[in-house]
Amino acid sequence: MEQKEIKCTVIIPAAGQGKRFGNSLPKQFLNLEGIPIIIRTLMVCDKIDFINHIVIAVDTSYKKLLRDYIKSFGITKKITLVKGGKERQDSICNSIDNPHVQNSDIILVHDAVRPFASTKLYKDIFDSALKYGAVIPGIKPKDTIKLIDPKGFVNSTMMRQFLRHIQTPQGFKTDIFIEIYRQMVLRKMIVTDDASLAERIGVRVKVIDGEEENIKITTSIDMLLAESILKNNELKKLE
Ligand code: C5P
DSSP states (O other), X not given: OXXXXXXXXXXXXXXXXXXXXXOSSOGGXXXXXXXXXXXXXXHHHHTOTTOOEEEEEEOGGGHXXXXXXXXXXXXXSOEEEEEOOSSHHHHHHHHHTSHXXXXXXXXXXXXXXXXXXXXXXXXXXXXXXXXXXXXXXXXXXXXXXXXXXXXXXXXXXXXXXXXXXXXXXXXXXXXXHXXXXXXXXXXXXXXXXXXXXXXXXXXXXXXXXXXXXXXXXXXXXXXXXXXXXHHHHXXXXXX
């Protein structure tokens, strides 16, 4: 199939309440140097030709705010808003019945709160999803990571060369994606990312290089880091 004929939908879970952030407005709607975080994420998607549609899972009470932001910041991609769920995986589950998801060849799932994933990373994930069926980006940990027991004592030390911090976008062929979510509901599985579901039902998941800047804005420290990344990106443009 020609790349132009391959239909790709991005699902963006954006229904988190941002409890770890300690702010009344969920973090995805907070301004980062004048632009809401979720809009920065959408601005990256807007630049990518192979993305045909975006489905965003959002809490009903923030739908209007998001619609207003999308309009006022001039996002041009076609976007469908669906209802968010209790957990991230429920939010994604609510997106699956959407016809754009069902009629896609490739699904990318990307956290609303990761505005710095580059267009290159989206492309690498898209290409690898076509090749491997299921793919996730990861970066090597800088710290030593230990497994501890429930009493807080070290159980074992993990071999760092085989560890990765996993990010999004995560990419899947649509049939694999629909199957993993079907199994999730059937088996009542609870996970923090989509690839964990794939692993549990025996799908081999390829890991490719992620990006250090592709942080998930979760706490107020992350917001400071995000401001620095933005400044650094601006400087890089001037070079
Ligand atoms: O909570 P966490 O940091 O893992 O959230 C990652 C992404 O999942 C965020 O973009 C958040 O808005 C989204 N999310 C969601 N529905 C939930 C919880 C989180 O869409 N119930």
